[in-house]
Amino acid sequence: MAAPYSGVYSARDRVDNEPWLNRIERGADRLGIGADARSVAADLFLSAVPDTDRSKPAVAAASLYAGALIAGEQRSQSRVADAMDVSRISVQQHWKPILESAGFQPPSW
Numbered sequence: 001m002a003a004p005y006s007g008v009y010s011a012r013d014r015v016d017n018e019p020w021l022n023r024i025e026r027g028a029d030r031l032g033i034g035a036d037a038r039s040v041a042a043d044l045f046l047s048a049v050p051d052t053d054r055s056k057p058a059v060a061a062a063s064l065y066a067g068a069l070i071a072g073e074q075r076s077q078s079r080v081a082d083a084m085d086v087s088r089i090s091v092q093q094h095w096k097p098i099l100e101s102a103g104f105q106p107p108s109w
Helices: 011-016 018-031 035-047 053-070 077-084 088-101
Strands: none
Touching: 011 018, 018 035, 018 053, 018 077, 035 053, 035 088, 053 077, 053 088, 077 088
């Protein structure tokens, strides 16, 4: 079991971003991703919430991809993108910076 990542954000951030957290939950449901990965994905998203709503779908999808990776439940970028209704390129462009900003070393593959 992966140790849960606990980023720095306020309780208000969770309330303000509830629709995006619900979207991550729905994507995780579609992918059959477990509780640990969902929790990490939510923490990653809340720690990296972009200022513009336009960027939030991509960051939510990349957070789910990265959370699943951390929790050992890796899914392909394409599958995560489909489940989150974004392009694969959106996931590809955002997941490594999200991991790095959270203090993780992205894999080199």
